[in-house]
Each structure stands twice: as structure tokens, then as C-alpha cells.
Amino acid sequence: MQGSGTHMLDSLQSLISSSRGARYVEARHQSRSMTDVNFVNGELERIRVVENSGCGIRVLVDGCWGFSSTSNDTSFDALKESLGQAIAAARALAKTKKNRVQGLAESKMVKGTFRLKVRGSLSDVDIEQKVQVTREAEKAARKHSKAVRAASCVYHEMLDHKLIVNSDGAEVEIYDSKPEFSVTAIAKKAGQSATAHEGVGITGGWDDLFGAKSQFDYAAAASERAAKLLEAKHAKGEKTTIILDPGMVGLLSHEAIGHTVEADFVLSGSVVKGRIGEKVASELVTLVDSGRSDLADNAAGTIMVDDEGVAAERTAIIENGILKSFLHNRESAMTFGTASTGNARAFQYNDEPLIRMRNTFIEPRSDRLDDMIKETRHGYLVKGARNGQADANGEFMFGAEEAYLIENGEIRELMRGASISGNAFDALLSVDMVGDKFQYDIGTGYCGKYQPAKVDGGGPYVRCTAVIGGLQ
């Protein structure tokens, strides 16, 4: 993306070595190019290409964090001035801040260049093709099923080139590529409507995005499902056996469990505070957050190295039902007397790194989906994670696009979108079957916590007990 990578790296290095009086200095240069194409009902709703680049500098001075950023001018002099502002900002806090940052946990600092693997570089695909694919899929979704009256399709890509240098020795260069594609179909009849979504968000290239399925496959699937849902009845509200699909497992792992174990939330009193080593889930549950694309390729939350220069490896949050670890950056790791888990992430050059998740999932076991259904006397198989909310105490409510009624070991009928709710830890304690096939499936989503972050999640099919409700 930028030919001047080496030059900028040198510049950041000299900047770091020139700083005086700061206990820690971190400089990150990031160039991002973003393309959005969106068609709605045959019309172009939005098209834009946005290029953002700049340098963010973070310092720890007298136990206080200061941050500054600059974009227009990234000459050495401008960076020095920006560093001066970051230090001044930190000193400004030092007068009134009560509890100083105790320090940063020792971590092995990464050095090296990382190119996240892609098939078919996005920058080699002409924008004309991106427009065409989006336009065709939107049209196909409307044409595929008679009942579908409205449709939309979104293509979005984010290409990043990052340099991360800090005074503890990190020196990292990362090339990243995260495209996503999704089709929405709305079926309507006599005052009723049903919506279905089909999409994918990954770390990878054009051929990874459309390798297994074409734009027409996504469109057809969304269109067919919307038409089917329009004819479906509503599920009855009850607490019962629920089989969650990989997307729902990912959403539960991220929203309802993952946030409660972010160390900054733990410090402000989340439900898992002081519970490391305790049994919080069925022994069948091993719940992981990883910066790598473990178990399956192209997970959207893959980062390899975090924005503090720490390798972003596999962190087992829950292992065989026992709470093992929180998610840390170097500051929280110091507070908890442990090591950073590589969860410090910043969205753009002008965002400061915060504790964020990456790919969050439950690991597969040995049950086959067929057996899980066969061994369910009464319950539901729910698919298609929709938006949801979760509280700091683990209470959650998520939408599912499809719910299939199961009676006496057999799938009966498709029901309309339902909500699944309960307490996440209770739900995990009730897990009695865990599937054998793994999949990531929430890669089109963003997680919001002051700033966005691209995350993913998934798992195998998982059987548990929760409350299914009517339409949200």
C-alpha cells in the first residue's frame, strides 16, 4: 500500500529513541484503504473509496497515558511535535490523576513482517467488478423468489498496512486484508414481512470471499430463506433444549462471555471478578479467544500481533468448564500479575489500543449434529445470529433468524425468527452435547467499545438449555 514502509519505520525508530522522560513510547503508523458499494432495490445507495493514514503516538509519563495523532504531515519534525503533544497531554493528567499506572507487564516484543494470507489480492480486483458483483447479487435476490419484494447488497473492504514500534523493542509490519459481502432479502405479503440475511466477512482476498460460494449463491440463499420465513409460524415462548448453530455459539461466546472477561470490565466489577479457577461451564466447554485463525481459515478477527507488539495467540478463557484467564493488555496484565494475552487493539491510527476480542469460539468435541437432533425429545435448532445485547452480569438476549422445532428426535417445521435469552454462564453450565464440525460465522459484524473492531466467532453446533421467545 505504501512504498515508503522502510523509510517510515526508520522515522518511527528515531522518534522513539529521541524521546526523553517517558517510561514507555509507542508509535503506530497505519494506512487504510476502504471501499464500500451498496445497492438497494436496484439503485446504487452508496459508493465510496476512503483512504486514511497517519501516525498515533502513545506515551506513559509519570504513570499517566497521553496520546496524540497526526495525519496530514508525517515528516519527522511533525512526528516530533506530535510526540511532544502526547507527553504534554500525559503531564496534564499527572496533576490530578489519583491512581497512577503501575507499569506494563513484561512481554516478549515481536519483530518482523506479517502478511495475512490472501488468495486474490483485493487491490488487483477492479472496482468495476466489485460494483458488478454487488449489483448482480441484489438483483438476483429480488428475482430468485416471487415473494421477495425488496433486497439490498453490501460489499465492504478494508486494506491495512501497519507499522508498530515501541520503546520496549517491538518492530512490526503488518499487511492485512478484510473484505465482507452480504445480501438481505425481504419477502412481503398482506401486511407481513420476513427478512433474511446471508453473508460472509473474512481475513483474506477476493478468491477467499467468493471461493466456496458465488454472489448468486448468497443471493439465492437469502431469497429462499426470506420466502420460507414468510410462511413460517412464530415459536412459542418457553425454556427448553436449544441447539445453537456455529454463528449463535460465536455470538454467545463474544457478547455474553467475552466482554465479561475483558480485564478492564473485570476491574470495574464484572460477574467473573475473582472467579479464576472456578467451574463456570460444563466440562464439555473450552472457550477460546485467539488472534490467529485457529481450527478454520480466514477468520475475520485475525491479527497475529496486537497493537502493543505482543503476539496475539490462543487464550483459553474457559478450559473444560474451568475459568482460566481474562483477556489482557500489558497494563491490566501488570495489575493482575500475569502476562498480556495480546488483546490490545486500535481500530485506526488515531485510536488508542484498548482490550478487545479477536476470534472468540467454543472448541469442537465429538457429537454429530444428527445425533444431537435425534437425542432431543422437544426443543429447537436455532440458526442465523442476529443482533443482541448482553449485560455485565452475563444476562443476554440474541435474535436468531430461523428456529426449527424438534419433536421426538426429528426436525419438524421452520419457525419465524425468535429471541434466545438467559444467563450465559447458566447456558454454558447446561451444555450437554458439543458438535464435531467447526465454523467461524460472525465475521460480518463489528464490535463496538468506544471504537469499532473487526472480530469473528464461531464453534460447532452446541446443545444447551435456554429461553426461546417470540419475535423480537
Add this chain to the structure above:
Amino acid sequence: MLDVLRYAIKEAEAQGADDAEAYAAVSAESEVFIENNDLKQAKSQAISSIGIRVLLNGSLGFYSVNRLSKDDVKGAVSMAIKVARVSPKDRYNSLPSRSKVRLLRGIYDRKAESFEASDAAGLAAEMLQAAKSYDNRVSVDSGNLASAVATHALANSNGTELKERISTFSWSIMGMAIEGSNVSSFDFQSGGSHFVKDIDARRASVEFAETVVNSLGPQRITSFRGEMLLTPSAVSELVEEVISHSINSDTVQKKSSQFAGKLGKKVSSELLAVEDDATNTEGLGAASFDREGVPHRRNVVIEKGVLKKFLYNTYTARKDGVRSTGNAGGSTSSPPSVSATNFIIRPGRSSLNALVSEMENGIIISRFSGNVNPVNGDFSGVVKGGRLVKNGEIKHAVKEVMMAGNVFDALRHLTGVSREQKAIFDSILPYMRFDNVSFTAG
């Protein structure tokens, strides 16, 4: 700055664009964050960005870059043209013609130029102090105090050249009160100003502290149907989103607005008057011209409950054969959308005290947590920081109560609007009282 914009327009025309627009913003910002009852971090940043919109045979191209050198701008122009060449034609694409803009006064404070991170840190510390010293049971979860001095400028191939400088200060505080195992509802308060002398962050802190302390020790109530009195924050969560969605010409044209086809008709009780007014300098949305250079004006949207007008940008106006209302919104990194500027619900005649004392049986609601569907107006969720009122007297805080209904129905049952108003960023809102609301005890 205008030089760069002129250069962009000339370059776009030379590269074959029929029409071109360049919109740029340059700002210096500083911000101090509060977390967990302490100052967390101070931040200062210099931001600059330009968005180039070109029209070529009726097709739109858009490219944005956050560097303003001639080379970067030239590159951005050729990319915008490349995008236009692959976009479908749309006969409503056009740029506004040049019009006279009178620059607003009262949105730029020279003193803001010397406002630094240390000033922000001092004020943020005062905010914390004010909340904690109001009552030691108050716990501040997070907050911030931010300042920005921004220059925005626009030029287009119809000869428009505009530039103005705006200073803004904004602050917020959120958290709860804790007494043993008794934790109050969350509350969030905020404020904003254009002038250093008008920064009154203490007031938001005290209001936050008062609200969370008042919601301690809630009592269970039984389900009932009665009145709800919404504070300005709750008005913004429950009412504003639905109205501003419904008066947007874009949603009207896409048939996702309940107000489609209702111009000149009654959409609420006579007590409701809504306007969109970027010339009101009390709101942080104040500016002289919109995202495509159309002068801002005061738009009366609802008067005595009757729908008077929708909000338009140039594109949606052309679709309906009307004139833009100056509501092109968005930043330099997107083509113009349609959006409200300062959303204002006009004050009523009653004092807040009178609104409370007239209540027979109802709940004062500080916040609403739940879902509001802006298309059909349905809402369902939980009352936060609710206080029960019986025969004109505030009795006690109530345990979380479910509330469900429809905003459009509620507007027909609006029974009172307060004289008192509160500016919340780019909204200016009163207290509003409604009748016939059903509350379900948990």
C-alpha cells in the same frame, strides 16, 4: 484551504468531470477520558480530510483522503472519476447552484485556540469531584471532556466557495450510585457549548449524581396504566429518533417513514412543535452551510401537531421537485446524506414543577433502555431511574418496570411540554408528559 479546493475542482474539470465538489475539514482536538472514578487518558489530535464528489454523465464518483497535499488531492480526483465511470447513472444526481450564505455568529470562540489538554484535564477533574462530593455513594463509570476547533470549507464547479470556523466543547458523565449491595440504575448526562466561558461541566455532573442517588432504594410496584413524564434525555432516546427518522425525505421516499403522505395533516397532539435549526447557536450542530454548501435555515417541521415539511438535501429535493432545506449531512468521508442539524422540540407553557404536580398516577423516566423501531414507532424496554408520582407528589424510586407502546400513539396522548429545555449535543429538548402508557411490573 480554499486554494486546495479550487485546485481539486479545476483538476476534476480537466480530467473530464461534468460537475465537481470538494469538501474539506481541518481540526485540532483534545480530549480527556474518565474511567472508573479516575482520569484515564489525555488525547490531542490534528485531523484533516477532503472528500471529492464528481458527476460524470449522471454517474456519481466519490473519494476521500486524509491528506491535503496537491499530489494527494490530484490522486483523489482521478480515483473519484474512476469510481464515477463504473457507477450506474442516476438522473437525480446534481450539485446545488451557488447561493448567498450569511455566516453565523456565535459558533467560534477565539479563546478556544489556546484551550489545551491541561485545561481539559482540569475540567474533567472538576467533573469527577463535583459528582463525588454531591454524595459519596456516586460511582463514575466513564466520562469525557472534549474540545475541537474545526474549519470546514467547500467549493464546487457552480462557483460556490465557502469556509467557516467552529469551536465546540462537549462533556459527558455516566455511572451509578452504590450503597452496599444496592446498585442504582445507570445514568448518563452531557453538555456542550461553543464558547469557553459557557463550559458548565459541573452542572451535568450534579444532575447525574442527583439522578443516580434518587434512584437508589427502588420499590416494587404493581402494573398499571398511567402517565409518563420523560426527561430531555429520555425524550431523546424515545421520541427524537422516531421523529427525526420520519421527517427525513430519504426515508419518506423509500417508504420507511410513517409520515409519508401526511404533509398538512395532524400527526400529534397540538402541544408538539418541532424544528430543525442549524442557526440556533445553543446546539452543537450549528453551522452556516450544509454538507453541499446550501445555506442553513430554520425549518419548521411540525407546528401545533401538524406536519409542515420534510428535510431535504439536493438529491432528494430533486426527486420530489422541491428545494433543498439545507439538510445535506455527513462528513468529508462520505457523499452527502440527509440529516437533521439541531433537532429542536419547542418549549411549552408549563413549568416542570407544574407538570409533576398535575400528575395523578405516573412515572418520571430519566432513561429508557430497550428497542425503538423508528419505522413503525413500536418501543419496548425497561424504565431506568424511574420515580413514582401519585397525586402530584414524587413518592419513591421504582424497581425496573417494563414499558411497551408506540411513539406515534403516544404523541397523540401528549399532555404537557415544559418551559425548561436542555441542549444535548445537537438536540434541544424539553420535558414531555404523556397519558395512557402501560407499565408492567417485573
